[in-house]
Each structure stands twice: as structure tokens, then as C-alpha cells.
Amino acid sequence: MNKILEFTHLVRLSHSLFAMPFAIGSMWVAANGFRDMSAFETARIIVLIVLCMVTARNSAMSFNRIADAKFDAENPRTAKRHLPAGRLSRKSVMAFLALNGILFVVFAWMLQPLAGALAFPVWLLLLSYSYWKRFSWLCHWFLGFAIGMSPLGAWIAVRGEFAVFPIFLLFILMLWMGGFDIIYATQDIEIDRKQGLHSVPARFGLEKSLRIALASHLAMLVLCVVFGFFWNMGWIWWAITGLMTAAIVYIHLFRKSNDLDAMNRDFFLANVAISALVMIGLIVWICMGGDVNELY
Template identity: 75%
Template sequence: MNAISKIVEFGHFVRLSHSLFAMPFALGSMWVAANGFRGMSALEILKLVLLIVGCMVTARNTSMSFNRLVDAKIDAKNPRTAKRHLVTGALSKKTVGAFILFNTILFCAFAWLLNPLAGACSLPVVVALCFYSYWKRFSWLCHWYLGFAIGMSPLGAWIAVRGEFAAFPIFLMFILMLWMGGFDIIYATQDEEIDRQMGLHSVPARFGRKRALKIALGSHLAMLALCVVFGVYWQMGMAWWSIFALMTAAIVYIHLFRKSDDLDTMNRDFFLANVGISVLVMLGLVVWILLGGDVNALR
């Protein structure tokens, strides 16, 4: 029972539920890269899926834990984060350090089991993911760097399947970067004043809440524009455009027609939208392949 409690505690520590933001993008990219698993045996599919999901979970565990570790002193001074595990002593720095090392080793091992390129990229990816923790100390562009770090997931899934870089998943990476960057700006409105007091850089601290929300909207509109280019260039068909219409409606609603200005309500709504947009993108990719799309015909 103690071991189970510890696992649950670490799940809360790394905010495991937030895996829903990037996981659908990665799974959709995996599905396209594998051409809908055409010609693959059940055992090959199971191995591929388990290794990719394993990479996603362990990479996120590493980066989130590292962020909590280096931000422990900052979190202690912020009322919103003062009850986090390292601040309260629920978890020790030594324990978290061991957890980071354990997940890093697992991530690299899973990557090498996929293919040589995935393995060679594993350590640089860990460094890139962990570097996010320092960006807010010197630049308000930190939100888009976080988006870039999370956005590497569809590119990583593609490399895991095909062992090569390609423009298709790189487009997905930038779509996710713009979406997550905008979402993180909205999330950061909670800490506008405390960030200013502590000399931390964020869009809300630099520009104020109202302008920050407009910048977040701009990031999301840029994401939609990139989705248009993506759909046209790769001739994604009606499945993609149907999904695109739903994404556009969701973004217009949450930015322009929400009735509550309460920060808690706003962040809850954007959390749900975040999951929804990710799932919609995945569905668009899945349906495209099911309706006859062929990854080998991509230019």
C-alpha cells in the first residue's frame, strides 16, 4: 500500500493528467508514420506503441521533476505553488533527483530500443526539455520554448517509427508549439504580480493580463493559420477540414465568447480546450489515413 501511495504521489507531483496535452499529437504522428500500421503484426504494433508511450511518459517525468527541483525556492514564495511536494517536504530533493535519473535512463533505453536515430537524439532531447526551467529567468519567450519542448513529441514519435526527420511532423511540432505557447501564457496570468515581484519573465508580467490574453489569441490564430498551410500542402482532405472547423470554433468561443473572467474558471476552460484540440488533431490524422491517405505519397 505504501508503494502504491508513493506512485500516486509522484503522479500528482508530475501532474500526470497534463500528459493529455501532447500525447494525442504524438500518437497521431505515430499513426501516420506507421501508415495506419499497415503490414505490421500485432506484436510489432504493441512493441512500438509501448515504447513510444514509455518515451513520452519518462521524458515528461524527467522534465517536470527537474522543473520542480530547480524552482523549489521560487515555488515557496508563490502562494499558488507553496503546497507543492518539494516545498512542503512531502518529497525530498534526493528522492526527486533519483526519480529524474531513473526516468532519464528509462527514456534513453526506450529510445535506443526503437532505432539508432531515436537513441542518438535521446540525451539532447532531455537537455532541451530541462532547459525550459531556466527560460523564465531571462526571457518572456519562455512560453513558446515550453511549446517547442512539448512540440517535439510528434517529431519524436515520427523518428521512433521511421528513423528519419521529415517536414510533416515538424509542421505538427510548430502547430503544437503555438498552441501550447498561447495556453501557457493564459496559465501564467495567475502569477502576473508574483512574477513581477520576483523578477521572473513572462508575457503577463511584461505586458499585463489584458495584452497577454491578446497575445495568446494571436498565438492560437497563428496555429490555425499553420493548420491551413498543413492541410493544403499535404492535401489532407475533408477529414482534416472538418476537424479544423471544430478547432476554430473552440478557439473563437474560449477567447471571445466566454462569460467568466474568473482566473480559476478561465484556466479550467482552457485546460479542457487544450485536451480537446489535441484529441481533434489526432482524430484528423487518424481519419485521414483510414480514408485512404498514404504516408508514402507525402511530398
């Protein structure tokens, strides 16, 4: 039991709340609210998509811990992570990585042939984000892109095809998570510079980095507006976009504390709230008469 808990802490399972709601919302729209599916087929799709999400994320996080073990050991903030601190062995984490990778591919094949065919290349792409910080300060948005693939993947898992609708969701999530990751990285400005790692804070400093994060979040809001107009998402989407705007404006411009730990905590909560709001907006849109067939 202790080992299981260690692995849940290793992959920071609570952070699944960032992308999972986007994937569920996309899945719900792709399935047209599951109006024409049996209870068994509905349950099968939901369970398999959730399992794909969990195993894909477990793979990416465990590989990240392996790839960054040396850097984590030299960083006071991360030195107590599982591999540097010896709480888990490298072999056990590699076995966990392999198991989750195999399960991800199997679950994807069980959903759709196209999802199965894409699963291994997508898995490799997810793992590759761990290396972006070694050569480019664009790493934050690549992480956002990797996470943003979840709504597109959920769409393909249901419908077996690509579409513009989930690609919009991908870029909305990419811009949101990229901005958040910049803020998260402000904790490691000096150690990143010392270790020769690339990040927006290490390249541009604290103040410019926070402005770049704000710009990324404002771009996300613009994309949300375009998304709402393009597909005529109705009042529920505009209400949610308004709430997201209020949260972003407050945290970036009106919060009183300049403490970075508090800012990261606030953005963690905002991440969960915004992801949940998008999911609710998509599900309510379908329940109020939206039709996926009108998206084509």
C-alpha cells in the same frame, strides 16, 4: 502506494493528454496505419513510444519542481507543491528524475538508432525549459516547442528520419501550448514581477497578454490551414480545424466569465479536446486511404 500517488501528482500525469495524442497521431501516419507491420511490431512500437513520452515528461516535470522549488515556496499558489511542502524529499525527486532519464534513453534506443542517438540531447533540451523564465518572456513558446517535439520524436521513432510533416505538427503544438501557457501565467503576474521572473503577463500586463495568447492561437489555426492544403488532408481535417476554430473563438471572445481560474479550466479542457481532435484527424486520414509515401 502513497509515495507512488505523490509522484503522479508531482508530474501532473493528467497533463500528458496535451501532447500524447499529437505523438500518437504522428506515429500512426509515420507507420502508414501499421498496414504492413505484424501485430507484435505494432504493439512494440506503440508501447515504447508511450513509454518514451511518459519518461520524458516525468523527467521534465520533476526537474522543473527541483529548479523552481525556491520560487514555488514564495508563491502562495504553489507553496503546497511537493518540495516546498516537504511531501517529497529533494533526493527522492532527483532519483526519480535520473531513473526516468535513463529509461527514456533506453526506450529510445530500443526503437531506432537515430532516436537513441538523439535521446540524451533532447532530454537535456527538455530539462532546460525550466530556466527560460529566468531570462526571457519567450519561455512560453519554448515550453511549447519542448512539448511540440513529441510528434517529431514519434515520427523518428517509427521511420528513423526527419520529415516536414511532423515538423508542421511541432509548430502547431508549439503555438497552441505557448498561448495556453501565457493564459496560465496570468495567475502569477505580481509574484513573477516580485521574483524577477520573465513572462508575457509580467512584461505586458493582463489585457495585452490575453491578446498575445489569442494571436498565438490564431497563428496556430493559420498553420493548420496551410497544413491541410499542403498535404491535401481532406474533409476530416477541415472539420477538425473548424471545431478548433470554434473552441478558440468561444473561449477567447464569447465566454461570459472573466474569472482567470475558470478560463484556465476551460483551456485545460480545450487542450485535451484539440489534442484528441488532431489525433483523430490524422488516424482517420490514414484509415480513409491516405498514404504516408505520398508525403515525400
